[in-house]
Amino acid sequence: MACVLVHIEAEGDRPTPAALSALGEGRRIASTLGATLYAAALVSNSQREGREKDKERPSERRARRGTTVTADAAAKVVPPDRARAHRREALTKALGQAGADKVVVLSSDGAVAPAVWSTTGPALAAACDHLRPALVLFPATAGGTDIAPRLAARMGAAFVSEAVVETGSRGEIVFARTVYGGGFHRRVALDDLDRPAVVTVPTGRGPARGSDDAELLVLDVGAMRDRRVAHVGDTRDDGAALAQARVVVTGGAGVSPQSWPLVVQLAKALGGELGATRTAVARGLAPPSREVGLGAHRVSPLLYVSVGASGSPAHLGGISPDAEIVAIDKDPDASIFRVAAYGLVGTVEEMVPALIASLEKGGR
Amino acid sequence: MPPRDAPGIAVLLRRFQSRPGASDDDDVLGLCERGALATALGLAQPLGAQVTAIALGPARREDRVLAMALRAGCDRALRVVDDGIDDLDYFGMAQVLAAAIRHVSARVVVCGDRSQDERTGAVGPAVAELLDAAHLTQVIKAEAEGGALIVDRAGDGTRQRFKVSLPAVLCTRPPPVNAGPRLSTEDGDDGRVRRAAALVRVPTIEEIDLARLGVEPLMLAHRRRTAGRLRPMRGRRRALVSRTASELVERLRADQLLDGAAPRKRRVSTAPRGTGEPGAGR
Numbered sequence: 001m002a003c004v005l006v007h008i009e010a011e012g013d014r015p016t017p018a019a020l021s022a023l024g025e026g027r028r029i030a031s032t033l034g035a036t037l038y039a040a041a042l043v044s045n046s047q048r049e050g051r052e053k054d055k056e057r058p059s060e061r062r063a064r065r066g067t068t069v070t071a072d073a074a075a076k077v078v079p080p081d082r083a084r085a086h087r088r089e090a091l092t093k094a095l096g097q098a099g100a101d102k103v104v105v106l107s108s109d110g111a112v113a114p115a116v117w118s119t120t121g122p123a124l125a126a127a128c129d130h131l132r133p134a135l136v137l138f139p140a141t142a143g144g145t146d147i148a149p150r151l152a153a154r155m156g157a158a159f160v161s162e163a164v165v166e167t168g169s170r171g172e173i174v175f176a177r178t179v180y181g182g183g184f185h186r187r188v189a190l191d192d193l194d195r196p197a198v199v200t201v202p203t204g205r206g207p208a209r210g211s212d213d214a215e216l217l218v219l220d221v222g223a224m225r226d227r228r229v230a231h232v233g234d235t236r237d238d239g240a241a242l243a244q245a246r247v248v249v250t251g252g253a254g255v256s257p258q259s260w261p262l263v264v265q266l267a268k269a270l271g272g273e274l275g276a277t278r279t280a281v282a283r284g285l286a287p288p289s290r291e292v293g294l295g296a297h298r299v300s301p302l303l304y305v306s307v308g309a310s311g312s313p314a315h316l317g318g319i320s321p322d323a324e325i326v327a328i329d330k331d332p333d334a335s336i337f338r339v340a341a342y343g344l345v346g347t348v349e350e351m352v353p354a355l356i357a358s359l360e361k362g363g364r
Numbered sequence: 365m366p367p368r369d370a371p372g373i374a375v376l377l378r379r380f381q382s383r384p385g386a387s388d389d390d391d392v393l394g395l396c397e398r399g400a401l402a403t404a405l406g407l408a409q410p411l412g413a414q415v416t417a418i419a420l421g422p423a424r425r426e427d428r429v430l431a432m433a434l435r436a437g438c439d440r441a442l443r444v445v446d447d448g449i450d451d452l453d454y455f456g457m458a459q460v461l462a463a464a465i466r467h468v469s470a471r472v473v474v475c476g477d478r479s480q481d482e483r484t485g486a487v488g489p490a491v492a493e494l495l496d497a498a499h500l501t502q503v504i505k506a507e508a509e510g511g512a513l514i515v516d517r518a519g520d521g522t523r524q525r526f527k528v529s530l531p532a533v534l535c536t537r538p539p540p541v542n543a544g545p546r547l548s549t550e551d552g553d554d555g556r557v558r559r560a561a562a563l564v565r566v567p568t569i570e571e572i573d574l575a576r577l578g579v580e581p582l583m584l585a586h587r588r589r590t591a592g593r594l595r596p597m598r599g600r601r602r603a604l605v606s607r608t609a610s611e612l613v614e615r616l617r618a619d620q621l622l623d624g625a626a627p628r629k630r631r632v633s634t635a636p637r638g639t640g641e642p643g644a645g646r
Binding site for chain 1: 489521612
């Protein structure tokens with residue numbers, strides 16, 4: 001049976017919302033293909049130690065029935081008693097409930113954070129070598145975008161970045177993405193490939209529903225990592241809230257300094273975060289930490305309101321393809337209207353106050 | 365003259381295309397490629413290294429990019445020519461680029477995190493895999509420290525710092541807005557120098573073909589089918605344009621998009637954005 005594998009980023013024993021979103025996408029694809037859905041998470045032995053002393057719980061008994069596998073010569077076969085020690089019952093349960101058929105715990109001897117190729121990639125590649133998935137999915141996070149393309153290269157696989165998953169006319173799985181600033185779309189049908197595919201998917205979709213009965217597989221990956229990259233430390237990013245926001249309102253080059261407060265007010269009225277295009281930041285209308293676009297903040301909101309931005313490829317490159325875009329611009333032919341779902345043609349001064357009034361009138 | 369044992373730096377550049385096969389006269393380099401060029405040149409002095417700019421494709425398209433790189437301070441420019449390069453997927457391109465990087469003996473490779481047109485973001489990591497080098501994507505800043513690099517990378521809500529040993533591939537984000545003086549690649553706002561540069565074939569750009577790089581065209585043949593089908597969007601506009609702000613608010617409310625906690629609406633249509641579905645547009 002075909003295998004679909006989803007990489008899971010987890011904080012402790014809890015999968016991140018982005019990982020659950022990718023797993024949900026994986027569930028839908030696996031169900032369409034009749035494939036087995038594997039959720040693979042790298043877990044540090046140091047986190048595991050505390051759990052080894054825990055009393056066995058029902059979920060652990062279920063997990064203990066799971067198979068123990070090995071990846072290749074580099075990964076050791078884990079005997080069943082050690083597999084018991086390695087299990088991550090909370091993670092297994094959470095992933096099973098989010099749709100996974102099988103949970104692969106990649107048990108590592110070292111630190112597993114942050115998720116980049118050097119910490120995670122070699123272990124994941126070993127898992128893929130063993131399981132031979134037809135499709136590997138990653139959430140389009142900072143970690144996913146670092147690991148996925150190199151894994152694809154190692155597997156000699158096809159790679160699709162930030163794809164919307166669709167069903168084609170023959171019922172086949174198609175990965176689609178808009179390119180060239182929304183003027184073109186590129187579509188890759190899974191059936192047309194003569195090799196596996198590695199795909200990153202937007203992180204805004206909700207998780208799927210599964211059961212508590214996911215089977216646990218433990219793969220001891222030891223100290224499999226790229227030691228040439230050493231994590232030194234982290235500092236907080238001032239614009240972090242943008243990445244998590246459900247609503248983002250972004251002002252562009254078409255907003256004058258006098259009108260900028262209207263964009264701020266609209267963000268407030270919608271309960272969203274304020275963003276700015278590169279041009280708006282260059283004009284000093286917003287700080288660089290608020291920039292949305294290619295190479296700046298990548299946002300994945302439910303609702304994205306673009307005010308006075310034409311829709312340049314650099315701007316659109318920062319918006320998740322599954323965000324619903326509302327475009328407000330005075331130019332009806334602006335390319336933002338090609339990718340937006342909703343539009344309003346008019347000046348910022350005219351349209352934004354009216355929009356705020358309508359929102360306040362009806363209550364958000 | 366850099367010392368003989370200095371690690372060479374290769375910067376991978378690509379002409380920005382506003383649509384497939386069409387170069388833009390105003391935007392020669394994408395934002396991330398600008399970041400790559402700035403990073404490569406910034407590392408050259410502390411590492412005592414020569415910087416070689418590498419591009420794939422025809423002279424009419426890529427020589428502008430390489431000429432800019434030379435003006436900005438690159439020591440050497442190399443263009444790989446082959447008729448079929450543009451049809452390759454990320455891995456095919458990476459195979460050609462890895463061969464070119466070996467040819468110039470670079471141990472530090474800098475490229476844009478993702479191109480502005482296709483936004484795939486896979487070539488850099490694939491090059492690293494083929495060269496068996498360390499890599500990091502979403503690089504904000506890189507500095508030399510001893511024989512290694514201290515690299516800042518954008519995480520999800522954090523700025524991550526790494527120490528990276530060579531050989532390494534760094535995939536850079538755009539330089540920050542208003543980050544000091546512009547690169548001398550900029551030709552001036554009146555575009556005179558730019559137009560002159562476009563007319564004059566810069567003689568220092570080296571041209572090399574796949575045979576000289578030791579790349580067999582047959583090796584690449586099977587990398588032409590995985591890139592997927594590229595199609596223009598049908599229809600001019602997808603947006604459902606409202607006549608008034610209140611009409612827009614009603615529509616958003618009906619589609620449950622004004623409740624921040626609402627579950628994301630699942631798109632029922634199988635068509636991608638911009639395909640001009642019936643009823644869409646005005």
